Amino acid sequence: MNHEDFLEAYLKDRQKIVEEALERYLPDEDSVPEELHTAAHYSVFAGGKRIRPILCLAAAEACGADMAPAMPAACALELIHTYSLIHDDLPAMDNDDVRRGKATSHKVFGEALAILAGDALLTEAFVLLSRVEKVRLPAERRLAVIQEIASAAGIAGMVGGQALDIRAEKIPPDAAGLTEIHRRKTGALIVASVRTGAILAGAGEAKLQALTQYADHIGMAFQIADDILNVEGDSRLMGKKTGSDAAHGKVTYPSLLGMDAAKARLAEHVEAAVAALAAFDARALPLRMIARYIMERKS
Amino acid sequence: MNHEDFLEAYLKDRQKIVEEALERYLPDEDSVPEELHTAAHYSVFAGGKRIRPILCLAAAEACGADMAPAMPAACALELIHTYSLIHDDLPAMDNDDVRRGKATSHKVFGEALAILAGDALLTEAFVLLSRVEKVRLPAERRLAVIQEIASAAGIAGMVGGQALDIRAEKIPPDAAGLTEIHRRKTGALIVASVRTGAILAGAGEAKLQALTQYADHIGMAFQIADDILNVEGDSRLMGKKTGSDAAHGKVTYPSLLGMDAAKARLAEHVEAAVAALAAFDARALPLRMIARYIMERKS
Numbered sequence: 332m333n334h335e336d337f338l339e340a341y342l343k344d345r346q347k348i349v350e351e352a353l354e355r356y357l358p359d360e361d362s363v364p365e366e367l368h369t370a371a372h373y374s375v376f377a378g379g380k381r382i383r384p385i386l387c388l389a390a391a392e393a394c395g396a397d398m399a400p401a402m403p404a405a406c407a408l409e410l411i412h413t414y415s416l417i418h419d420d421l422p423a424m425d426n427d428d429v430r431r432g433k434a435t436s437h438k439v440f441g442e443a444l445a446i447l448a449g450d451a452l453l454t455e456a457f458v459l460l461s462r463v464e465k466v467r468l469p470a471e472r473r474l475a476v477i478q479e480i481a482s483a484a485g486i487a488g489m490v491g492g493q494a495l496d497i498r499a500e501k502i503p504p505d506a507a508g509l510t511e512i513h514r515r516k517t518g519a520l521i522v523a524s525v526r527t528g529a530i531l532a533g534a535g536e537a538k539l540q541a542l543t544q545y546a547d548h549i550g551m552a553f554q555i556a557d558d559i560l561n562v563e564g565d566s567r568l569m570g571k572k573t574g575s576d577a578a579h580g581k582v583t584y585p586s587l588l589g590m591d592a593a594k595a596r597l598a599e600h601v602e603a604a605v606a607a608l609a610a611f612d613a614r615a616l617p618l619r620m621i622a623r624y625i626m627e628r629k630s
Numbered sequence: 631m632n633h634e635d636f637l638e639a640y641l642k643d644r645q646k647i648v649e650e651a652l653e654r655y656l657p658d659e660d661s662v663p664e665e666l667h668t669a670a671h672y673s674v675f676a677g678g679k680r681i682r683p684i685l686c687l688a689a690a691e692a693c694g695a696d697m698a699p700a701m702p703a704a705c706a707l708e709l710i711h712t713y714s715l716i717h718d719d720l721p722a723m724d725n726d727d728v729r730r731g732k733a734t735s736h737k738v739f740g741e742a743l744a745i746l747a748g749d750a751l752l753t754e755a756f757v758l759l760s761r762v763e764k765v766r767l768p769a770e771r772r773l774a775v776i777q778e779i780a781s782a783a784g785i786a787g788m789v790g791g792q793a794l795d796i797r798a799e800k801i802p803p804d805a806a807g808l809t810e811i812h813r814r815k816t817g818a819l820i821v822a823s824v825r826t827g828a829i830l831a832g833a834g835e836a837k838l839q840a841l842t843q844y845a846d847h848i849g850m851a852f853q854i855a856d857d858i859l860n861v862e863g864d865s866r867l868m869g870k871k872t873g874s875d876a877a878h879g880k881v882t883y884p885s886l887l888g889m890d891a892a893k894a895r896l897a898e899h900v901e902a903a904v905a906a907l908a909a910f911d912a913r914a915l916p917l918r919m920i921a922r923y924i925m926e927r928k929s
Contacts, residue, residue, distance in 0.1 A: 358786060364794050367790060371785070418746075441722070443723050443796055446722060446723065447793050450749075451790075454780055454789060455784050455785060457776060457780035458777065470769035474772060485750060486667075486753070491663055493746055494663040498663065
């Protein structure tokens, strides 16, 4: 089996495990208003790649721990990611009708329920992070993870990045400004995903720092790859229209740097991410492969 | 000084202390996009009564603890309450232009920033609950508080209640349905406020149960009083139009039970709340007075 086939099988397997856990962790149908349950489920199971939970679990394993104790946090990260997509797609925000080939939440359930489904998923992430678990982890470690994830999702991270992104529609950013937007809007939660796995595994400061470097680089790589796919990708594979950034006059890495320089920068981030893992043994192989996958993915 | 003057002075003093803490705890202007900071501040300092943080601090004191260690959690509760108001007021939800005599967030900052300001305040509440404090509390206790607050704000509590409220616009509820809506939409966070203070104070199970009863009754009393004020209140004192429930054909306690029966039920809840505190000493006096204040308040 070559690396590409191995990674594909690995990601598929992990997606399945994460989705089974998400199904278990979401509140019962009985305990919630049915329409809210339906809307929350719809978006959580709308075909995400589960890259944040997979990174969290892989980081825990790279640090020598089992993945099971990290599963609630991994799923909490996916709930937060999903909430951010639902709110981003709202008419007042990006006004997107389709995501991953499916109608967005507000198109299916209306704006009010879409807002509430997002609010619910964000809040349930913290229920999941704080609830009593069968797997006992030190409470200090769990508090540190809550702080990590809340900070990454909050004003200093994702929500702040989203506000900067709205501003960028009026005042186009330069390359440094674009990097700042992405580091907060998508990078912060990817860094938190990797760090969360490491913290729950009880990683020491050196490993935590190395993994933070790794995650920072793959976060940037992920965003540059997204921008490139928006120009060159196959819309059938991606489940959404390509060329939308250019049509909206959106500032992207290819538009700022040119396509060749954007691809070169993508490759640099991937190499730097892999280099950051130099001190890790074979258990970090999935993290290394995920970094390369970002550059090669088609959707 | 009679009871009424004492309570007024007490509430004013506590509002001031809470507002100073909120100012300290909110992220610096430097660390956030300015427009998001402005929008978040605008709603947090739009003249709330701070009843949830005051209840949290008073519950900690009723259990014999200082209020200082409970201050971050008290402020987190107010941030969550504020987020819920911002999102409730959105055009897709209640579409309210004015609250507490001031233009609502989306009227001032636009819908996109209002959605983000709400998201930011909800998330920052969990930053506040999880961050390292100078006052050391057992990590287990802090985790229990996060679970308490997240559950009360989530699908089983506030967000679920909001979804039921939207449904109620189409299918008018009966008295039991209305109670279910209020218990989740406003009651759950009031119960969590009181329980949070008690948990942080290290209260035993008997005291925690008694305070839960107290909070459940004042939560219901608060909502019935709101409904009554919407009919009989002075719009100048309240900073919003009265009669809006009737104009919108909204089902309320007075409309379902009649005004006399609604007032009788309000009085019953206040009495039951005070009775639940029978085993507490004089340190529970503020909690007792707050219960009576709910019945007598004019705004």
